[in-house]
Amino acid sequence: MVHAIDYHTGGEPFRIVASGVPDIPGGTVLERRESAAAPEIDGVRRLLCHEPRGHADMYGCFLVPPDDEGADLGVLFWHKDGYSTACGHGTIALGVYAVDSGLVRADPDGETDVVVDVPSGRVTARVRCAEGRVEAVTFRNVPSYVLARDVELGPLAGTGPDAPAAGSGTGRLAGVRADVSYGGAIYASVPAAAFGLSVAPEHLTELIALGRAVKAALAGHPASRHPGDDRLSGIYGVIFYDELGPGHQRNVTVFADGEVDRSPCGSGTAARLALLHADGFTGTLVHEGIVGTSFRAWVAEVTEEGIVPEVEGMAYRTGEHRFTLDPRDPVGTGFTLR
Numbered sequence: 001m002v003h004a005i006d007y008h009t010g011g012e013p014f015r016i017v018a019s020g021v022p023d024i025p026g027g028t029v030l031e032r033r034e035s036a037a038a039p040e041i042d043g044v045r046r047l048l049c050h051e052p053r054g055h056a057d058m059y060g061c062f063l064v065p066p067d068d069e070g071a072d073l074g075v076l077f078w079h080k081d082g083y084s085t086a087c088g089h090g091t092i093a094l095g096v097y098a099v100d101s102g103l104v105r106a107d108p109d110g111e112t113d114v115v116v117d118v119p120s121g122r123v124t125a126r127v128r129c130a131e132g133r134v135e136a137v138t139f140r141n142v143p144s145y146v147l148a149r150d151v152e153l154g155p156l157a158g159t160g161p162d163a164p165a166a167g168s169g170t171g172r173l174a175g176v177r178a179d180v181s182y183g184g185a186i187y188a189s190v191p192a193a194a195f196g197l198s199v200a201p202e203h204l205t206e207l208i209a210l211g212r213a214v215k216a217a218l219a220g221h222p223a224s225r226h227p228g229d230d231r232l233s234g235i236y237g238v239i240f241y242d243e244l245g246p247g248h249q250r251n252v253t254v255f256a257d258g259e260v261d262r263s264p265c266g267s268g269t270a271a272r273l274a275l276l277h278a279d280g281f282t283g284t285l286v287h288e289g290i291v292g293t294s295f296r297a298w299v300a301e302v303t304e305e306g307i308v309p310e311v312e313g314m315a316y317r318t319g320e321h322r323f324t325l326d327p328r329d330p331v332g333t334g335f336t337l338r
Contacts, residue, residue, distance in 0.1 A: 002044060002323040004060070005097060009089035009315040010263030010293035015048055015060030016097055020323075028067045029074040029117045030231060033083050036062070036076055043333050045078045050334030053323055056080055057259050061090055066117040072104050074117040080336050081256040085232050086120040086184025088139050088266010088295075093315035095125025095137040100317065108132040120184040120232060126310075138312045139266050144183040144274040145306030148223035151178045151188070153214055172210065173217055178238075180223040183270030183309065185236035187253070188214055192240040199242045199250045199290055204260065211238040211254025237261070239268050247281065250288040258338060263313070264289040269297045270309040277307050287311075 002020030006013065021044050026032035036042060041062075049058045057080075064074040075094060077087040098104040098114040106112040106129055114125040121142040128136045153173040172195065178188040195210055197203045218224050218235045226232035237255030244250055251272065253265040261268070264287040273285055277299055285297045293313075301308040325333065 002048065004048060004321045004323065005101075005317065006319045006321065007093040007096060007315045007317050009092045009266075009313055010289055010295065011291045012089045012261055012263035012265075012289075013057075013059050013318075014090045014093040014315065015054070015058065016094070017044070017048065017060065017062050020044065021062050024062065024064055024076070029064060029076065030119045030229075032064050032074070033076055033085070033119045034231070036078075036083055045083075046333040047325060048323060049078060049080050050336050052331070052334060054080070054334070056336045056338040057262070059087070059090065059259075061087070061094070066115075067122070071115040071117045071122060072098060073114075077118065079256045079259055081259070083119075084185060084236060084256075086118055086123075086142070086267040088141065088184070088269060088311050089261070089263045089313065089315070090266075091116055091118070091123055091125050091139045092137040092266060092311075092313045095127045095139075096134050096315045096317070098125070099127050099129070099134055118184070123184070134314075136312055136314050138310050140300060141267065141270045141309045141311065142184050143303050143306035144181065144270040144309050146179070146181045146274055146278050147186065147227075148180040151180055151218065151221065151223050153178055153190075153217045173213055178214060178218070179275050180218070180235070181271040181274045182226065182306070183272075183274060184267040185271075186224060186226065186232070186234060187237045187239050187268050187271040188218055188235050189239045189241060189272060189275060190214060192242055197240070199240055199252050201290060204252070204290065207240050207252060208254055208258045208260060211240070212258050214238045215254075237265070237268055239265070239272060241272070244288070247283045248286045248288075250290070252290040260290070262289060262291050263293060264295045266295065266311050266313070269295050269311050273297050273299065273309045274307055
């Protein structure tokens with residue numbers, strides 16, 4: 001029996017597993033992320049994320065102990081292909097969950113910090129309440145920064161085993177360049193207009209294919225390496241964006257293997273803000289997602305390592321579940337069709 005509470009943040013699902021997961025060993029959350037690949041643990045991820053209990057774009061987390069007493073909880077984020085290093089929309093949902101469940105005692109008419117240890121570091125969900133109800137959450141991220149500019153995406157751009165070979169259908173990338181930045185995970189940013197597209201549902205199938213191609217093109221590229229910890233390396237997501245006006249953008253993030261973020265993507269918003277700040281932007285970014293929801297983001301602090309972004313959004317509870325697996329079930333822990 002696995003007990004889960006579901007939320008959505010900006011339309012993106014977030015399934016919080018409250019019980020039913022075996023102990024995940026490790027001295028830190030980052031170490032526990034590596035241990036979670038064990039079959040008895042990863043089987044729970046597959047059960048909850050894959051069909052028929054989830055879907056190809058499902059997202060969720062396991063709650064784990066924090067690294068030390070300075071945080072309220074630790075978390076391992078997961079998707080259909082494995083475990084991510086950061087998740088802004090999930091951190092926002094965790095802030096709401098922590099207050100709703102009484103895990104963190106909140107000021108009923110003020111702001112309360114929920115401190116969360118995630119694989120990329122320590123983050124904070126600042127939960128704003130009025131008359132005892134959560135109204136908004138501000139996600140304060142780890143330092144975020146630019147890794148590379150104008151990276152060519154033509155065939156053989158990368159050198160890793162997943163890099164595309166000549167003639168592999170990546171010709172549409174010729175002449176297109178990406179900016180690469182870190183917001184708790186590493187993202188490549190490309191204007192949708194570079195492919196003659198816009199961030200709109202009718203273009204989503206093409207954008208998914210292009211997201212996979214961009215990620216493959218950058219596999220093994222020096223721009224995809226984290227400068228301090230190789231466990232955080234690799235292009236996690238590709239952000240396609242439209243410029244809508246000063247301080248106003250629309251984006252869709254294609255992450256993992258063709259998974260689509262319905263929200264404006266919290267850690268992706270931080271990565272975008274790092275690029276914009278480097279270009280001289282100093283205001284508040286209104287960042288829309290592909291389904292029309294939006295986050296607001298700004299630079300709270302500038303450090304030697306990078307900017308400290310804050311991203312404001314809201315999460316809403318959608319349900320509570322108790323999942324089981326019948327040992328006679330021929331599909332077992334499930335499947336995905338994409």
